[in-house]
Amino acid sequence: MEHTSNAELRTQADAVLARLVGDATGAARLREDQWRAIEALVAERRRALVVQRTGWGKSAVYFVATSLLRARGSGPTVIVSPLLALMRNQVEAAGRAGIHARTINSANTEEWEAVQAEITAGDVDVLLVSPERLNNPDFRDQVLPELSAATGLLVVDEAHCISDWGHDFRPDYRRLRTMLGDLPPGVPVLATTATANARVTADVAEQLGTGGTSDALVLRGPLDRESLSLGVLRLPDAAHRMAWLADHLDDLPGSGIVYTLTVAAAEEVTAFLRQRGHSVASYTGKTENADRQQAEDDLIANRVKALVATSALGMGFDKPDLGFVVHLGSPSSPIAYYQQVGRAGRGVDHAEVLLLPGKEDEAIWEYFASLAFxxxxxxxxxxxxxxxxxxxxxxxxxxxxxxxxxxxxxxxxxxxxxxxxxxxxxxxxxxxxxxxxxxxxRYAWVARQRAVEQQAMREYATTTDCRMEFLQRHLDDEGAKPCGRCDNCATPRFTSGLSTAALDAARSDLGRAGVEVEPRRMWPTGLPAIGIDLKGRIPAGEQASPGRALGRLSDIGWGNRLRPLLAPQAPDTAVPDDVAQAVVGVLADWARGPGGWASGASDAPPRPVGVVTVASHSRPRLIHSLGARIAEIGRLPLLGSVEYAGDAPRSPRSNSAQRLKALDGALAVPPALASALAEAQGPVLLVDDFTETGWTLAIAARLLRKSGASGVLPLVLAVQG
Known part of the structure; x- marks a missing residue:
């Protein structure tokens, strides 16, 4: 039996909820678990950790609690939130409930002073802060202490980001320890997440002080999503996956998200689907903020069928009627996968979730794993x-x-x-x-855990058991049981059938070779500090011209062909015929294209007078044979190689300055090549296998230009990216 005061509080809470969801009848009611969290925060001033599935209504908890606390004279709620998309959605949601919300983040620097003045005046009910603000010196030293002293409720949204056991660790979140320590006694704290297994939950609870506090509340609910129908469709290659999507995108309910693992894949898939008549937009880490907001708005308003997105579109994006999530390529973690598919089906009875795994997935996992601590x-x-x-x-x-x-x-x-x-x-x-x-x-354990998660995703794609139960078990949900809806529990809803026209178009699109290689034009900052007397702009007479690559290693087209050829353990062989022919095609398109030497334009540059290769200790046969094939087909002389003066420099995945330090004095133009350049008098094609930073090409081009080449046109098999 509730105490009278709590009964009144519950009535007030339901009234705030009705305003928040736009229920003019006032019939909206909080669920019991939502009310339990609000009661702990408002009536008991406790700390709480809420681990509940996406769509459970975590934002309703902190907005309702804010309204009730503000009515009782508490200071503003501070919400630490990781994504701008979440902030935009939540400012709008708060306004519906009469809650004045403001944000401080990297996209609104011009508003910071005004926001701080409003906070001081008591006009702000909710302040949403991006985690990187917590580690900004001015904010940390000047704003944060005052904010901590005035805060009425601290909310840590997407709290799994605190834990480096989790799938989306963000070190800026660790600064919350300082803010928690500075909070006055009795200030409630709410941490929320939908994607935490038991280990992450315990880690977050400990770091937020909810673990060591005897009266802390931990609410962990079941993670089944009754609206989601999960499925996996295994197709032979990237062309079949793109063609299937082009043929079946309109069969998927409503509008949704197509996730890819890389920026390059997102851009490729977007372009292809548009060619096939679909209204889609890309959304990646490289998308400008204004374009991101437009893409989000277009999806929310159903002006596009789908956003083709990387994980940049993840936490915080809120579209209750999102009808589907398709993954072209598998994420490396069941937790990350659950978090992304959780975008769908929040406000509809049925949503489709489909995984189309690819052979290139594991190479992409390996690359991202190499970026660990x-x-x-x-x-x-x-x-x-x-x-x-x-x-x-x-x-x-x-x-x-x-x-x-x-x-x-x-x-x-x-x-x-x-x-x-x-x-x-x-x-x-x-x-x-x-x-x-x-x-x-700890770091070794994290690495082992990542390997375990990758194995789990391999098993998810092949299991014959319930897929939702599989994900729930990997999030340590004690209530996991067969869902009755996935393709293993029920009849699969999708087949591998696709049209010949779409497959031919996908093969043609993925088989289209050629990526521009932008030359280096500026020396990196700080070179004099490591003994290299270079700075500022690279003189025009020492630069390479824009070059070409056959493809990107992250492409789902040529990338799939080039990755095994250029893998560290791959044998050094002569360039395969299909690769050589494709490179010749790239060269021909380059020559005839805008600004090409065979374009016929009045300002077209002169035709290359020869081919120069970059020496290699790891792939000498591959690079020499590639240069020789290009020279033979192009009827150009093979002039020689830019050689290493000694052993090839160690080339860790490092920054530009350190790469240049390793290359400093390491490359040289042999006398025979210098003589050939002087005699040929013209631009040359510079052939290499691969470029990641662009600095080997830049240094080789500089040496060639200084030795008499009037221009250097880089031509490589692959670029990283």
Whole structure:
């Protein structure tokens, strides 16, 4: 039996819910588990961790709690939220309930001062903050202490991001420990997620203080999604998968999302589906903010059939009537997969979820796994560099001094910041001098866990048991049982049938070779600090021209052909005939295309006078045979190779400055090649197997230009990306 005060509180809570969902009749009622969370936050001022399936109504809990707490004189609710899409949706939702919500994130810097003034004046009910703000020096040191003191409710949305056991670890979230420690006694805290297994749940609870607090509430509900019908369709190759989608996209209910594993695949699939008459848009990490918002709005309004998206469209996107989610390629984790398919079927009775796994999936998993937390040696070297510096070092200043790309370097520094070993200040990063221990056991466990998750996704694609039950068990749902709806429980709803026309079009599209290779035009910053006297723009007379590649390694077309050919363990063989013929086709299209030497344009550059290869210790036969085939078919002389002065430099997956340091003095133009260039007097084709950073091509081109080549046109088999 509820106490009278709680009964009144429940009535008030239901009234707020009715306004939130737009129910003019006032008949809307909170579910018992939602009410239990609100009661704990408002009446008992407790900390709570809510692990509930997507669509359960977690946002209703914190908006209703906010309204009730504000009516009782509490300060504003602070919601730490990972994605701008979520923020936009939630500001609109809050407004329906009479809750004034504002955001502070990287996309609205011009509004920060006004927002802070509104907070000070007490005009803001909810402040949504992106996690990276928590680690911004000005925000952390000036805004966060005042905000912590005034906060009436702290909400950590998508709380699995706190845990590096989880599938979407974000080190900025670790800064929440500081905010939690600064909260006045009695301020309630709500952490929410839909995608946490038992290990992640325990880790999040511990980090948020909900684990060590005796009166903390943990609400963990069943994860079955009754509206979702899961299925897997195994097709022979990428062309069959694209053709199937083109033929069957209109058969899928409503509008939805087609997920791909890479940006390149998203762009390829979008272009192909548009050619086949479908209204779709791409949505990736490279999509501009304004274009992202337009794409989201178009999907919400059903102006497009689908967004073709990477994981950039994930947490926080809210379209209750989303009718389907299709994956062209398998995510590497059941937790990540569950989170993405959970976008569908939140407000409809039936939604289709279909996985179309590909042979290239595992190579993509391997690439992303290689970007894990750096080795202890690299971390220690970074700490040493910071300790020796007499001033804060910015990322551009630090990057040339360590063998890490900027994105990995920044992530590592954020982890070290939370661990107390470094600190972000105005002007960059400094070492604190505090002792720090490399948690090798934890990082090794995470790596092993990733391998276990990858194996689980292989098993998901082949299991004959219930697919929903499979996912629930991997999220440690004790209530997992057969769903009765998936393709294994019921009759499969889709067959592999597709039209010859769509398959021919897909093969033609995927078989289309040729990717532009943009040359390097600027030297990376910080080279003088590592003893290389180069900076600013590369002189025009030392640059390569725009080049061409047969394909990207991340392509689902030529990428699938090139990955095994260029794999580290692949034998060094002569260039295969199909690859050589495709390269010749790329060369012909290049020559005849806009700005090509055979285009007939009045300002067309001169025809190449010869072919030069880049020497290789790992694939000498492949590269020499490729250069020779191009020279033979193009009726050009094979002038020679840019050689290594000694052993080939070690080439870790590193940043531009470190790559240039490894190449400094390593390449040379032999006298015989220099003589041939002087005699030929014209531009040359520079042939290599692969480019990732573009710096080997840039250095080789610079040497060739200095040796007399009037232009250098790079031609490679593959680019990374």
């Amino acid at each position: 750096p080795s202890e040696d690299l971390v220690r070297r970074t700490l040493d560099v910071l300790a020796r510096a007499d001033r804060p070092l910015s990322l551009p200043a630090l990057e040339p001094l360590v063998e890490l790309r900027r994105s990995r370097l920044e992530t590592m520094l954020k982890v070290l910041d939370v661990d107390g070993a470094v600190r972000r200040v105005k002007g960059g990063w400094i070492a604190t001098g505090q002792p720090w221990t490399y948690d090798a056991e």
